Amino acid sequence: MNTAAQRRRPAEQPEAPRVSRRRNAKPRRGTLPPKSKPGSAVLATLRVSTYNIHKGVLREFIGLRRVTRIHELRTRLHELDSDLVFLQEVQGRHERHARRLEHWPDEPQDVFLSRSPRLRQTFETAYGRNASYLHGHHGNALLSRYPIVDLENRDISDHALEKRGVLHCVVKVGRVDVHCFVVHFGLLARSRERQLGALIEWVSNAVSGDAPLIIAGDFNDWRNRLSDRLCREIGVVEVFDAVKPKLDFVQRAAYFARDRYPAIELPEAAAGAPRMVRTARTFPALVPWFRMDRIYQRGFRVSAARVLRGIEWARLSDHSPLVADLELVDPGA
Numbered sequence: 001m002n003t004a005a006q007r008r009r010p011a012e013q014p015e016a017p018r019v020s021r022r023r024n025a026k027p028r029r030g031t032l033p034p035k036s037k038p039g040s041a042v043l044a045t046l047r048v049s050t051y052n053i054h055k056g057v058l059r060e061f062i063g064l065r066r067v068t069r070i071h072e073l074r075t076r077l078h079e080l081d082s083d084l085v086f087l088q089e090v091q092g093r094h095e096r097h098a099r100r101l102e103h104w105p106d107e108p109q110d111v112f113l114s115r116s117p118r119l120r121q122t123f124e125t126a127y128g129r130n131a132s133y134l135h136g137h138h139g140n141a142l143l144s145r146y147p148i149v150d151l152e153n154r155d156i157s158d159h160a161l162e163k164r165g166v167l168h169c170v171v172k173v174g175r176v177d178v179h180c181f182v183v184h185f186g187l188l189a190r191s192r193e194r195q196l197g198a199l200i201e202w203v204s205n206a207v208s209g210d211a212p213l214i215i216a217g218d219f220n221d222w223r224n225r226l227s228d229r230l231c232r233e234i235g236v237v238e239v240f241d242a243v244k245p246k247l248d249f250v251q252r253a254a255y256f257a258r259d260r261y262p263a264i265e266l267p268e269a270a271a272g273a274p275r276m277v278r279t280a281r282t283f284p285a286l287v288p289w290f291r292m293d294r295i296y297q298r299g300f301r302v303s304a305a306r307v308l309r310g311i312e313w314a315r316l317s318d319h320s321p322l323v324a325d326l327e328l329v330d331p332g333a
Helices: 070-079 095-100 109-114 189-206 227-234 239-243 249-260
Strands: 005-008 042-052 057-059 066-068 084-094 124-133 136-144 148-155 165-173 176-184 213-218 293-298 300-307 322-329
Touching: 005 148, 042 165, 042 176, 042 213, 042 293, 042 300, 070 109, 084 095, 084 109, 084 124, 084 176, 084 213, 095 136, 109 124, 109 136, 124 148, 124 165, 136 148, 136 165, 136 176, 165 189, 176 189, 189 213, 189 227, 227 293, 239 293, 239 300, 239 322, 293 300, 293 322
Parallel strands: 042 084, 176 213
Antiparallel strands: 005 124, 042 322, 057 066, 084 136, 124 136, 148 165, 165 176, 213 293, 300 322
C-alpha cells in the first residue's frame, strides 16, 4: 500500500549574516575527518548518515518540559558533511507544537533541515508519511546532495496501533542509479520479522542484483535477529562488519576460552584474536546500550564507520547517529 511521498528541491534563500568566530578555536567534540578523495576507479565517495531525530523535540535532562532541538540538530547535521542522510521520525506537520513551542519552524522538518544556516550547502529532500493524526503527521525522509530521480513510500504497518513505513528513493550519482531505502521498523519482534520480509521482497523485485544499494534506519532490532537473514537473501553487508569483519566460529570459541580459562595455553594466533565486531550501540543516546540503528550496503567499499556519542548528541535525540564513508566503484573499471 502506497502512502504520501513528496520530493522537494532546495529553494533560493537570502544570504545569512556572517558569524564571527574565535581564532584557534578547538574543534567540537564528535566532529568527523574530511571525506577522502575518490581514486581512479572510484566514481564517488559518499558519506552516509542515519538518524532517528525524535521529531526534533526532547525533554530537558532536568525536568519534564519539552524543548525544541530542531535548530541545533540542523547545525550538527550539516557539520557532518554527509551526502545522503536517512532520517526517521521526521515531523511533516504538527499544529500543537507550532502553537506551544518556541521557534518551531513554519515549514516541514525535512525542508528545514535541508537548508544550511549559512547557506553553504543544501539538499534535495524526499518525505514519506507514515503516521497521520488530527494535528499533523510524521514519517521518514532522505536528504541528498545528488538528484533524487524517483521515489516511492510504502506502508508496512503490522497492526493499527503502530504505523511504520519504508521510503525508497533512486539517487543519480554520476551515471549510476543508487537505490536508497529509509527504514523504521516496529517495536514487536514478530512485526519486525514480517516487515523485514516485505522489505526483502520489495528490494528483490525492484532493484537489480548488480545495482548499488543502501538500506539504513531504525530497525529496533536490539537482539540482532534480522541481520543474518537480510544479508543472506539480498547480499548486503552491515558497514561495521565491512570495516572489521566478523570472526568465524573457531576464533570466537578461542577468545571465549581465553577469557573464561586463562590458565589454558592457546595457540599464538588464537590468543591474539580481536573481539567480534557487532553493530553499533545507539540507544539511548545518553548511555548507548541497545543496537537499534543500522546501515547496510551493496556495491560499495566501506572505508570508515562510526557512531557519534556524547552529551552534545544526547541533547538532540534519544538515538545516536551513525556515519559511514562509502566508495562507489566504477563498474566499468
